[in-house]
Amino acid sequence: MHTRLLPSVVRPIGASLKLTENCQAKCVTCDYWKTRWEDGLSTERAVETINRLSDFGIRYLRFTGGEPLLRRDLFEILRRADTSRFKRISLQTNGLLLKKLHKEINESPINKVSVSIDGLEATNDAIRGTKEYFRLAFEGLQLLQGKSIQVAATLNRRSSEELQSLVDLVTGYGYEFAYNLLDNHLYFFRNGDVESLWPKEDDIERIGQVLEHKLKRPAYEIKYVKEYFRRSVAAEPPCAIGFLEVYVASNGDVMSGCYVLAPVGNLLKQDLGEIILSKAYKDRCVSMTRRECPGCTCGVLTSLRIQNVGQGVRVLTKGILSRRRAAGESLRSAGPTQ
Numbered sequence: 001m002h003t004r005l006l007p008s009v010v011r012p013i014g015a016s017l018k019l020t021e022n023c024q025a026k027c028v029t030c031d032y033w034k035t036r037w038e039d040g041l042s043t044e045r046a047v048e049t050i051n052r053l054s055d056f057g058i059r060y061l062r063f064t065g066g067e068p069l070l071r072r073d074l075f076e077i078l079r080r081a082d083t084s085r086f087k088r089i090s091l092q093t094n095g096l097l098l099k100k101l102h103k104e105i106n107e108s109p110i111n112k113v114s115v116s117i118d119g120l121e122a123t124n125d126a127i128r129g130t131k132e133y134f135r136l137a138f139e140g141l142q143l144l145q146g147k148s149i150q151v152a153a154t155l156n157r158r159s160s161e162e163l164q165s166l167v168d169l170v171t172g173y174g175y176e177f178a179y180n181l182l183d184n185h186l187y188f189f190r191n192g193d194v195e196s197l198w199p200k201e202d203d204i205e206r207i208g209q210v211l212e213h214k215l216k217r218p219a220y221e222i223k224y225v226k227e228y229f230r231r232s233v234a235a236e237p238p239c240a241i242g243f244l245e246v247y248v249a250s251n252g253d254v255m256s257g258c259y260v261l262a263p264v265g266n267l268l269k270q271d272l273g274e275i276i277l278s279k280a281y282k283d284r285c286v287s288m289t290r291r292e293c294p295g296c297t298c299g300v301l302t303s304l305r306i307q308n309v310g311q312g313v314r315v316l317t318k319g320i321l322s323r324r325r326a327a328g329e330s331l332r333s334a335g336p337t338q
């Protein structure tokens with residue numbers, strides 16, 4: 001992507017916030033649960049951070065982690081922060097605490113809940129390293145009221161034969177189904193077991209069928225997913241995520257929508273706006289569009305969409321208003337990011 005086409009100022013519209021990176025599940029693909037993490041953002045700091053994100057123009061806020069529902073003060077933070085300007089506040093969760101906390105979630109300004117489920121019951125519980133995971137997650141989901149609900153699956157070999165049934169089950173409940181791609185480039189996936197779950201040729205074909213016929217995904221996306229699993233992607237899309245999203249880790253690190261490259265600043269030492277409006281931040285976002293990075297699947301479906309859909313170019317080139325509208329559309333419809 002030619003840099004002349006990029007916006008002159010970086011004004012992300014979405015934020016992913018990790019108030020904790022601790023987790024009680026034991027997913028084989030993920031490293032989070034292997035470490036005891038320090039939560040660097042106090043209740044007060046978390047409230048200030050959310051307010052600052054809102055002041056800065058963020059309209060799509062996502063709590064992820066680790067497991068965000070392990071932060072005992074999450075609902076107090078949401079009560080104390082000014083959440084009125086967010087169009088969407090979503091919760092990316094393993095679902096283990098949904099049953100216990102459904103009343104708090106129902107009363108909170110969270111309006112979207114995305115639960116990670118990687119297969120039917122036995123397969124999911126094995127991949128997630130947690131007995132009763134599937135049952136707890138689905139029972140919890142049914143207690144939610146007035147929320148948009150998504151089930152997010154990381155595509156894999158073990159559940160490729162069940163994928164169609166999982167999609168039927170999820171859509172039968174009226175929930176949205178989304179997916180993401182196995183990765184081991186992010187700091188929290190580096191030692192996960194990705195190889196034993198990597199789809200083989202017949203799994204790839206089955207996955208492709210579900211993406212095409214059940215999920216009606218566009219041809220360019222299906223092609224990318226198949227090539228990705230065959231390890232034969234010819235050209236990665238320019239990574240647009242830096243212009244669309246900012247990530248904040250549990251120690252206050254601020255990242256340009258990328259968990260692989262080094263953080264650009266830290267909230268505990270600098271103002272968020274100062275970090276995002278800095279030259280270093282902009283240079284980073286531009287270099288991301290040139291793919292000066294080791295690569296990862298985080299946000300790749302959004303970048304592909306921007307590359308392939310006519311509006312994509314407008315997302316990154318037109319004035320703030322049309323850009324933000326189109327970017328919001330991209331953030332709403334993209335699969336989950338990590």
Ligand SMILES: C[S@@+](CC[C@H](N)C(=O)[O-])C[C@H]1O[C@@H](n2cnc3c(N)ncnc32)[C@H](O)[C@@H]1O
Binds near residue numbers: 030064154
């Ligand atoms: C790290 S989790 C954090 C939020 C929450 N604990 C959960 O599991 O939904 C975010 C997403 O990453 C997915 N994930 C886990 N391991 C992965 C891997 N190795 N590659 C790609 N996505 C992965 C999870 O299934 C989940 O949808």
Ligand code: SF4
Binds near residue numbers: 023026027033
């Ligand atoms: S994927 Fe989510 S639930 Fe599983 S160990 Fe990682 S953070 Fe926990």
Ligand code: SF4
Binds near residue numbers: 257258299
């Ligand atoms: S594709 Fe590259 S620049 Fe984009 S988020 Fe992944 S590692 Fe970062």
